[in-house]
Amino acid sequence: MPDSQPKRSQAASQAAQPFEPRVVAFLCNWCTYLAADLAGTSRMKYAPNVRVVRVMCSGRVDPQFVLDAFAHGADGVLIGGCHPGDCHYQEGNYKALRRCRLLKCMLRQMGIEEDRLRLEWISASEAERFRWVMNDMVERLRTLGPFRLRYPEDIVEEVTR
């Protein structure tokens, strides 16, 4: 529906520049977000391609958020949660895991490569791991190339008059 449609001009203006993957990261407030924070305060260097969205729990990440990120031009989506057994709300990370597994099956059917969605358990002290995950993900996305949502071309060319 109209408000869910991404801006086309964004993609067009990008074409001229070399590809830099855009990663949207939904990070749990209690672990991965703090790890990202620690990586920052520790002055670790890692790929600057991430856009962080803080959520209270990885279980809060609605699959609609993930699809919306892809629809708005993300090349990859990272969900960061607490290690199994460590969820601040007891079970949220298991819910995230279940949703992520099913979402991956569905994304495969929709033609979206497996590596574009990633779920990682990163505790508040694992800044080094956060750095590694970000670098690894960006590298893989670079190999995959940009994700271009197939905008229904007929709408642009013919239907909307």
Add this chain to the structure above:
Amino acid sequence: MAEKPKVAFYGCASCGGCEETVLDLGEALLDVAAAVEVVFWPVAFDFKRNDVEAAADGAILATFVNGAIRTTEQAEMAHLLRRKSRLLVACGACSHLGGIPGLANLFDRKSILESIYCESPSTINQKGVLPGGQSRDNGRSVELPRFYQTVYTLDQVVDVDYYVPGCPPTPKILHSALRTLLGGELPPKGTVLAPDQALCEECPRRDSKPENLSLNQFKRLPEVLIDEDQCLLGQGVLCLGPATRAGCEALCIQGNMPCTGCCGPTSRVRDQGAKILAALAALVAGKEAAEIDHTLATIPDPAGSFYRYSLPCCLLWRKTTRDSQTR
């Protein structure tokens, strides 16, 4: 006597079930017929496109369009009817959400046409002729409508005022929609003319829905002997009731069939498939990826099951292919 309000019905990519619903109004159809003048309804009356073109802009009070937009002709008709009507109503799942024809968005035009016109076992088409474009015979030429790559909902093509959900809408939904539209006090534009709550709310098995559910398997219908009083999800059957709009009075469930989601999402949900995915995945037992995958393997076609009627209005619209990415 004042002139009766003019009403039109038209079908695009659809099966005809929505037209059937109009007849299924039964005796109420007589009241409707007495209250309005039908000026265009290709299925039932002999009015032509010329008649619609001859009418003044905005002359029709309400046009009910069923069916998704699949070809150039359907898009043209949608634009024409939009111009001639004060209210344009998307009637039925196909024009509301894309419907069953919308599942074609998992494929592209080329593979669909080739599979039907060249590869299907009963077809002999050595020249590989595909429909579309100009056709000449005896000095006359005909131009066939072009087939789009993508199936669209009506509101992706033209401005739509109201939606009547369902596949097909039940006579009760359609009747109450007609009464609302003819009654004068119009709801806000964009309203889906059915209750804005999940189907579970009006399900007769609602009380048997378990508080906590942990499933090791989603069962397909032949695999389970359904208890007629118990919640279908509770029995492990894939039922989309939690993420589907009410209004149908759970007709399928009353017939021991799970909800497949034809009434679309409620107003608080943008993407029905993603929402039901979230709801169902949370019910899966297990804390290890392998165990979870084992359970999820019992949903063999997630996209087809969760977007059975709504793939064109998924946030991703359609399957993305490699060649589209290099475009």
